[in-house]
Amino acid sequence: MSDRSPIDRLTAEQLLVAARDAATRAYAPYSSFAVGAALLTEDGSVITGCNVENISYGLTCCAERTAVFTAAAAGHRSIIAIAVTAPRLAAVTPCGACRQVLNEFRPQDGDLIVILDSLAGPEQVPLADLLPRAFDPIEGTGNGVQGTANRF
Numbered sequence: 001m002s003d004r005s006p007i008d009r010l011t012a013e014q015l016l017v018a019a020r021d022a023a024t025r026a027y028a029p030y031s032s033f034a035v036g037a038a039l040l041t042e043d044g045s046v047i048t049g050c051n052v053e054n055i056s057y058g059l060t061c062c063a064e065r066t067a068v069f070t071a072a073a074a075g076h077r078s079i080i081a082i083a084v085t086a087p088r089l090a091a092v093t094p095c096g097a098c099r100q101v102l103n104e105f106r107p108q109d110g111d112l113i114v115i116l117d118s119l120a121g122p123e124q125v126p127l128a129d130l131l132p133r134a135f136d137p138i139e140g141t142g143n144g145v146q147g148t149a150n151r152f
């Protein structure tokens, strides 16, 4: 379970608003399944992403990874929370690949909070609940090489 306090409701709602806006820019001509994500970095930056599909389906990138990679490219290494939304499905959760990518950039002193767009409002779920026993060299479960970049 998380040892980080949940994100305050206003912040969670603001992240969901940003994620919904990002979903309007999804490039999803093949599935018509738009997804938006908005993450909050440790320094307070909000970075969004949308899914970007490709005719070669395996090249598609999820909204969460688009946001994480954008954040990483901007120099961010610690993500406190990420809101995820899909207009066609309530409370959509990140896929397994995105969960592992998110784990790479979770805060050093706590869990990353995933904010789902539930019908009842923002639903906060610790990443550790979505990705139990993650491959994580930080926790001593891997090879001790990967995943350390955001810890220095």
Ligand SMILES: [Zn+2]
Residues within 6 Å of the ligand: 062, 063, 064, 065, 094, 095, 096, 097, 098, 099
């Ligand atoms: Zn994904």
